[in-house]
Amino acid sequence: MHLRPSLFIVIFAVLDLVTGTDPCPLVQCQCYQSSDDTTKRVIDCRDINSGGDITNIVNVATPTNEVFYELALQRSRITSVGPNVFQGLKFVKLDLTENFITSFDIDAFSGLQNDLRIVRLEASGSVSFPFQAMQNLTGLQEIYLKDFEQQGLDSSTKFEYFPNLQKLSMIRSNIQFISRSAFDGKLTNLRELEFTHNPSVSSFPVPAIRNLRTLTKLTWTFNDMDQTSPQMFSQLTNLVELDLSHNKINSLADNWYTGITSKLEFLNLQANNLSTATIQSMGTPDWPKLHQLNLAVNNLQDFPSGFFSKMPDLAYLGLGSNKLTTLRSTYFTGLANMYSLDFHENFIASVESGALAHMPLLRSVNLENQNVATLNFSAGSISGAEGIEQLYLINTPVIQNEMWGAIRKMTNLTELHLTRTRITSIPDLVFQNHQRLVLLDIEGNTLGSVTQAMFHGLASSLESISLTNTGIQTIGECVFKDFNKLKTIHLGQNSLTCDCKLHWLYDWIQNFQRTLY
Incomplete structure (x- = not known):
C-alpha cells in the first residue's frame, strides 16, 4: 500500500497535537508538561551556561502565542538581565535563582505584564531590589528575592507596584531596618511573608508588620531575634502559621501571643534559647486549633503539670535536642489528638508509668540518641498508648527486659527501630x-x-x-x-x-x- 505524502503530513500533525510535541521556542532548552499546571508546558533552561549573557539562552527566533507555565533558568551563570530579553515569550512563572545577577535593565521584564504571576530572583549581593524594572508587573502574586543588597525598607520602597501580591520572600538581602511606614497602605492582599537571614533586623519591627493584617503565614527565621514583646502580633489575627525558629529568643513576654491564639495551627520555636522558666507564658492562653508545635533545640529541662492541656488539637510535638531527663505522667494531659512525639537527643532516662496514657491516638514516638547510661522504657510507660505504630530507639541504650515488656504490648507496631540499643x-x-x-x-x-x-x-x-x-x-x-x-x-x-x-x-x-x- 502506498500512502500519499499529504497523508503523512496529516498523520504527523495529528500526532503533534496528541503528544504535545510542539517545538520548544528556545533551541537549547527542553519543553515538557508542567506538574503544577498540566494544561501548560515548562521551558527548562536550567544548568545551561549563558556565559553571563542571558540572550545566549533566551533568543526567540519565532515569537509564540503559547502561554508556558514556567521559564526555568536556574544555575545558568546569568549576571545581567538586559532590555526586552523575554520578547516573544509568555509564561506564568520566571525562575532566575542560583545565578549571580548584578544588574536589571529598566525594561528587563517588558512585555510580561499580562501573564507573569510568579518571579524568583537571586542576585550577587550587590544590587537592590529591582522594583523599578518590575513596576508594570501589577499582576504578580509571588515575589522571591535572595542575596540582594537592600539598605532598608521604608515608605520609598515601591511595594505599591504589586497590589495583588500574596506571597513575598526576602532572603539574605542585608536589610538593615524596616521603618514603620514600609507597608503602610500597601500589600493589602499579602498572605505569606518570609523574612530570613537578615540578622541586622534583630528586633521584630512591630509597627511595620502590624499593617500586614491579611497575613496567614509569617516566617521570621535566622534574624538573631532575641526576645518577644507584649502583643507583638495583636493585629495579625488571621495568622495560621508562625515560624520564629533559628533565632536567639531567650524569653517569651507576657501576652506576646495576643491576637493569634484563636486561629494558629502551626508554631515553630525551634533552635532558640528558651528554657523551662521562659516559656511559662505559653501555657496560659487557649490554643484551640494549634496542630503542630516545635520546641526542639532549646534548653528545656521540665514542664509544669498540664502545660499542654490548653492545646487540645495538638497532633505533633517536637521536643528533640533539649535537656529533658524524665517524661513525667503530668506532662501530656489533655492531648487526646496527639499523633507524633519527637524526643530525640535528650537525656531521658525514664518514661514514667502512664506518661503516654492521655494520648489514645498516639502513633509515633521518637526516643533515639538519648545521652544516658540506660533508658527505662517499660510496659507501664506505654499504658494507654498501646496503639503506637512507629517506635524509634536508635542509639539509645535500654533496660532490655523492661523494653521487651513494653514491645510485647505494642501489637499495632508497623516499624520498630532498635539499632544500637545494646540488647x-x-x-x-x-x-x-x-x-x-x-x-x-x-x-x-x-x-x-x-x-x-x-x-x-x-x-x-x-x-x-x-x-x-x-x-x-x-x-x-x-x-x-x-x-x-x-x-x-x-x-x-x-x-x-x-x-x-x-x-x-x-x-x-x-x-x-x-x-x-
Missing part, C-alpha cells in the same frame, strides 16, 4: 501478636544467634529486617520459613559461616527475587 537477646514469642509489623531494625546489637521463636508471629507481615553487625554466624532455614512478604534482609558486617546450612538463603534470593545486603 543481647530477643525473647521467644515476643512478636507473636504483631501481625502488622513491616520493618524490624536490630542493627548493631550483640545477638550472637537468631532462632525461629524470636520472630514467631511476623510471617504474614514482615517485609524488611536488619540484622547487620549483630554477631550472628548462621541463620537456620526455619527462622524465616513461610515469611511470604519478606523482601529484604540486611546481614552485613557479620562473620557468616558459608556452608550448606546457608544454602536455603541462596535459593530464597534466586527463587523469589529478594534482596540481601
